[in-house]
Amino acid sequence: MQWWTRREQVSRHTIKNVLQLTGWESGGTKIVPCFLVLLKSNANHANLWTTPCVFTRRGKESVKQAQICIMASPTKKAKFEALRKQRVACYRSNLRLQKRKDALTSELRKCKERLNDLKDSGLDDLAKKAELPEVQTMLSTECIAAAKATSEQTRRYTDNWLLLCLLLQIRSPSAYQFLWDSHILPLPCVKTVRKYYISTAGM
Incomplete structure (x- = not known):
């Protein structure tokens, strides 16, 4: 088994310490997240990299920021600090927006599931209890x-609804076009209404 760092070969003493820390010497699978090594000549664990932990990454970033602040003038330090605060604020804002998006997506999925489970008989019962007009x-x-239709081509309309849409289209074509373009009501297109009118006129 050979252990390599990114730039130079690790000594045998270091290899022994790493094996003891990681648990590879005793056959375990514990990995030290702060020690970046590459495992070679091992069929079971080929090309395995351990990643630095959060504290190590933050420490490196803080050192870089400290070096920048030391070399910069007071005016540039203030600008750098303002940019850093702005970056942190944007990061936190993105986290909040992402959580909000996930919550809304989950709520929308639940609403769709309830909508798919809703049957026509249950809807009629609710309308009767609420005493809604016909x-x-x-x-x-x-x-x-x-809402249940997968596409506009698969949508089906009842005769009563088509008749009502036909009367609305005859009464005010501009109003019908506005309602259809705005998707305020589930109206069929004008061609569908005309086809229905031709079929009923032939009767």
């Missing part, structure tokens, strides 16, 4: 169906 019940049913 038009509002139909609208809520169409909204749930539109």
